[in-house]
Amino acid sequence: MAKGVFITLEGGEGTGKSTQVKMLGAALAAAGLDAVMTREPGGTDQAERIRNLMIQRDAGNFDPLTEAMLMMSARREHLVNKIWPSMEQGKWVVSDRFVDSTRAFQGYGMGLDQGLIDRIYQMIAGDFQPDLTFVFDIDAEKGLSRSLKQLAVTADKNESTEDRYERMGVPFHNRLRQGFLEIAKRFPDRCVIIDAAQDIATIHGQILKAIEARFGISLREVKLG
Numbered sequence: 213m214a215k216g217v218f219i220t221l222e223g224g225e226g227t228g229k230s231t232q233v234k235m236l237g238a239a240l241a242a243a244g245l246d247a248v249m250t251r252e253p254g255g256t257d258q259a260e261r262i263r264n265l266m267i268q269r270d271a272g273n274f275d276p277l278t279e280a281m282l283m284m285s286a287r288r289e290h291l292v293n294k295i296w297p298s299m300e301q302g303k304w305v306v307s308d309r310f311v312d313s314t315r316a317f318q319g320y321g322m323g324l325d326q327g328l329i330d331r332i333y334q335m336i337a338g339d340f341q342p343d344l345t346f347v348f349d350i351d352a353e354k355g356l357s358r359s360l361k362q363l364a365v366t367a368d369k370n371e372s373t374e375d376r377y378e379r380m381g382v383p384f385h386n387r388l389r390q391g392f393l394e395i396a397k398r399f400p401d402r403c404v405i406i407d408a409a410q411d412i413a414t415i416h417g418q419i420l421k422a423i424e425a426r427f428g429i430s431l432r433e434v435k436l437g
């Protein structure tokens with residue numbers, strides 16, 4: 213069905229994914245490609261509403277299945293209203309997180325069965341999969357401290373701060389890290405592991421090379437700021 217390309221960036225907290233999404237977007241645009249940069253949970257008005265329920269500090273605790281279903285509901289909105297229509301128009305869509313985050317956070321992190329997650333995903337997306345997924349890997353403690361530092365800059369110090377998952381502790385984030393590596397093993401055709409401890413420019417170069425190898429287009433490196 214789709215004529216466009218769908219790329220996802222995945223990984224734990226504080227891996228520098230969001231910076232790389234921005235740089236990739238700039239590199240795609242500089243090459244004259246029509247690129248849509250987006251994120252999950254969110255990406256459309258309705259899905260951003262669900263995001264606000266989920267990831268702020270005051271969100272409280274959800275049952276893991278409830279939480280996965282809310283993530284999948286947001287994902288369905290995102291697919292139907294943004295990802296699929298953009299791909300139909302031949303665009304490149306790059307998403308900061310997608311279904312592998314549900315497999316990692318609600319599955320490996322919160323203990324929900326992987327088969328159950330697959331079944332819900334099949335209901336909302338059928339056989340649709342990303343064409344390419346970058347899995348950002350970093351030591352859990354290092355990632356958490358980077359993320360908390362970043363939040364200290366942007367946070368408004370109140371209960372709407374988006375740090376609910378950061379507050380789940382190091383053992384949770386260790387399970388996440390192992391989970392993402394398991395996911396990369398399970399989907400070797402689409403997953404490329406990125407060592408997120410490297411510097412920003414090196415990671416950007418690796419991402420562009422992987423895209424060149426996969427899709428046969430060459431992209432020039434861009435600088436941030």
Ligand code: TMP
Binds near residue numbers: 225253310311314378
């Ligand atoms: P982020 O913008 O920092 O990536 O925040 C999104 C948070 O939501 C992040 O902590 C991971 C979490 N999340 C899930 O738990 N499950 C999901 O399916 C997705 C997409 C995100």
